[in-house]
Each structure stands twice: as structure tokens, then as C-alpha cells.
Amino acid sequence: MNYIVQAKELSCFYGMVLGLNNVSFNIGPGITGLVGPNGAGKSTLIKLMTGQIKPSSGELLVFGQKPWNNPQILSQIGYCPEHEYVHKEMLPLDWLRSLAMLSGIPFGKAQSISREVLKTVKLSEQHWKKKIGSYSKGMRQRVKLAQAILHEPELIILDEPMNGLDPMGRQEIGNILKDLKNSGIHVIISSHILHELESLCNDFVMLNWGRALASGRQSKIRKEIKNWSEQIAIRTNQPQQLAQHLINLDTLKGYLVEGEELIIWLKQPETFYQKWPEYLADCDAEVYDVQNKSQTLTSLFERIAQ
């Protein structure tokens, strides 16, 4: 597998303050999520990947090279920062044109590319004549994303791009990122809101307190966890009876009844899913809803963080 980013025993300290502590992981192609709560080290890692700071120790490679003071690598990266700060007095086209030229795009071409990317991020033309300082948060996020894709980078790194966006805005940004992925661009995206990334990312790097807890596909991370048991919530008219039925079939590690909801921990999930219709047919209980609670990224992160 070709790795886009490789970290080996990577640490970064701001004086006495811990940013990252001895983390090792690899990031492959596609969309990868950096997840973890505030202060986990996501932004530090992003600053390292975009060559804004140097590691205190260890090694970080992007496309096989160290990013600090490396124009070759920076020319392949598009970066969208977490903060909202932009050159407020500028019109979006002027701002993008200057950044395009800074990325080596000729003056004549910079204007047309700037227009194209504003269309790509779906910023409607009626807003192009307004100063960026007057934009709403969602509109600024779009312009920030536009500047990251101006120079057609191979890798886009986004720090909390969904922050402050309404659900529709989040979905639209998510769709744009999926389109970028489909056009062959790799994306690394950070968020402390885990469910945002669930439908978007194929791989994850989970960080907490400056440490990498796990990395890779969700399924792979689950397999690596000892004593992992899947948890399912079933809404039924007879939770106690259904629980007893499943216990008798020796399928459960344990269960919990909360009103109409039965929460069960499975012994062998694959067998359970295969035989679930049979189990139901043998029982009189009516089932209204079934939810796999442990398939969520949040539950996985909570489990690993323990």
C-alpha cells in the first residue's frame, strides 16, 4: 500500500505543553479522519503535516519527505485552517487570485481558476462582489476550502471544516469532499464531532491527550480490541421475554432492559445476525426498531479511550 503520511515516534512540544507524544501511524489514500476531543493533538499534527512547525523528535513524512521548509511537498498540499480568519478587506476573487499566483499559477489563468473553484465550492455568484469580512461562517468555510483546492493539490488537509456549519452546510461540504476524493485527491480531515466523519471517511487516526490510540479502518480497529462485544438496542413490546429467549439460545454476554428498550451484548455477532430472523420467529415479541450501538465511531472511540 502507498502511504500518504507516515509518522514514527513523532513528538511535538510547545515548551512544557504537550502537543503530540510519541505517536506512530500511517495514512493511506482516500479520505482519512483525524478524530479526538479538543486538545487531543489534531491541530498540532496538521501543523506538522503542512510544514508549519517542526517535530520535537521522531519523524513525519508526507509523500515520503519531511514537510518543514519543503516547497516540493507544500506544492502538493492544500490546507484549510480551523480558524475563521481571512483577509477580510478582500473580495473573494481577488484573494483567491493572489493565492493562486503565490502557488505558481500565471496571472491570466489565476482569474479563471478562482472562478472555477468558487463554483466548485458552490458559493453563489451574487456573493462574489462582497468583501470576505462580511461573509457568514458557512460562506467563509467555502472560500477557505476554495483556496485549498486552487492549485489542484494531491492532498487536502482540513482542520475542523464543519465547525459552526448548519446540517445542510455540513452535508454540502461533505459532498464536495466526496467529489474531490472521486477525482483522485486524498483528504485528511479533523473533527471532534465523530459522527460527522463516520459517513465520510474510510480510515481514521484516533488521538487523545497527544497520543495515537488507534489507526486504520473501523473494522480493523475493532478486531484489534480485546473483549470487544457488539452492542445492540432493540425496541420491543416484550423486552424481558425477548432477553430470556436470547439467553436461552446462548447468544448473549449480557443484557439490560430500559423501559421498552432491550440492550444486548453479543457473544458471536456474525452468527447472531445470520440467525436473527429465526430467533424472532420463535418468540412472540414484536420488534419495532433495532440499532447497532457499537458500530458508531463514537462508541468505538469511547471504547478505545477506556
Place this chain on the structure above:
Amino acid sequence: MTTTLTESTAEQRPIAGLKQAILGIGYLRIKEMLSSKSLLAVFGVSMLLILITFITVASGNAGQFQIWMFHLFALRFVPLMCLERAGGSLRNEIKDYTIEYLWTRSPKKSHLVIAEYISSVIVTSFRVFIFTTLIHATGWYLETPDILPMFGKILIIELFAILAYSALAMLIGLLTGKYMILGVIYGLIVEVGISQVPLNLNKISVSHHLATIMGGPSSLAYTHPGASPIMGALGCIVIAAIGLSVACILFSNKQYRTGNDKEG
């Protein structure tokens, strides 16, 4: 098999160089300079300078006009403009987090410094030209003799002042977030020569070289009456080159933290 995307497998792209950095930063700064806020500030300062000229210069008094134009405007006001403009160019981007849009692109950091320096020189020169023209127009209105030859000479002196002071300001701005304070302290000690500076440091000051270009009798205690104006101009260029070189080295190697003044 596990492999890494190495230089050979990753696409080799053209890297933006100094020319692209100058074009990109120059376009950004010129657009900022032409913003309504910036033009309003220039208009306000212009009105203030005209007012000061009316207050300080008596009608037909060339001596008073020269003191105001050279000793106060060119040697005191222009350096402060350079300090505010060039000193704050990259530093304010760091404070405002906007530097992240610039230094995560392919131009080298030293190219960013040079591009910012050139932009600062252009923007400051444009403003200084407007102010100088308005002050001389006021002097002409006040019937100051020999106003036209002085206008040309002052413009040349101001150009060298902007070249040298902008480079020093750039360096001071990259040294500390409190660049205005440090710049004023430097100016008082080295340029103005307050107190006895050890080793006569003010003899290598920009003011000294500008006074040498100006020639003729000067109230500056540290001028050399016999020195050639060309030597003065060369002195300014050497100071600019040294200041800019050190600024480039500093910005390329120091780790700046955006949003505050703590640096690693």
C-alpha cells in the same frame, strides 16, 4: 507489500519561486492598499500633513520648510511609516493567523520575506510620494523659494530611506510582536542618537547616510560634511541588504506560533 510514496512516485510539480511570490504578495498588498479603509487613512494623514505645513512653515521661509521636510518628515515620519508597514507586514499576518494561507504554499519562506519587502517598499513609496507632493504643493502655495529642486532631492532621499528602513523594520517585525516599541527604541538610540551611543554607533545609522546624500549644512551632529552622496546611497543599500538577509534567515528557521507572540 508496504511502500512509501517517495520522490520518485509522487508527482513532481513546478514549484512557485521568487517571481510568483512577488506577484502573489504584490497583488494582495496592492488590493489591500486600494481598499476604501486604506485610502481613507491616506486621505486623513494627507490633510494632517498639509495642516502641519501651514502651522510650522512661515510664508517664503525655505529654512523652515527644509527642517520640516527633511529633518522631520523624511528622517522621522518616513521611518515610522516603514516600521508600521514593513514591520507589521508578516508579523500582523502571524498575529491574525492569515500567515497560514501564505506559508503553506510552495514559495520558500525567504521568498515570502523578499516579496513582502518589495510590496512594503512599493506601498510606502506610493504613500510617501503623495504626502511629499502635497507638502511641496503647500510649500509652493506659501511661496517657499527653490521648491522644485528640493522636491526632486527629497524624493530621492525618501526612496533610499524607504529601502533601508523597510528592511530594518522587516527584521524587527520578525524578531518580536512588539515591533513598534523596539523600532522606536532603536530609532531613539541609533538614528536620533539620544545619549552617547557606545562606539559611535549612530555613524552607521540610516539617518547619517541620508544626511550625507542630502549634503550641505545640516544640523545633524554626526554627519561628515565632506562625504560623497554616493557613499551615503551605498550605505543605505548595504543596510537594506544586510537587514533583509538576516530577516530571510530568521523567518526561514524560526518556528512562529500563529495568534500570539510565543515562539519556539
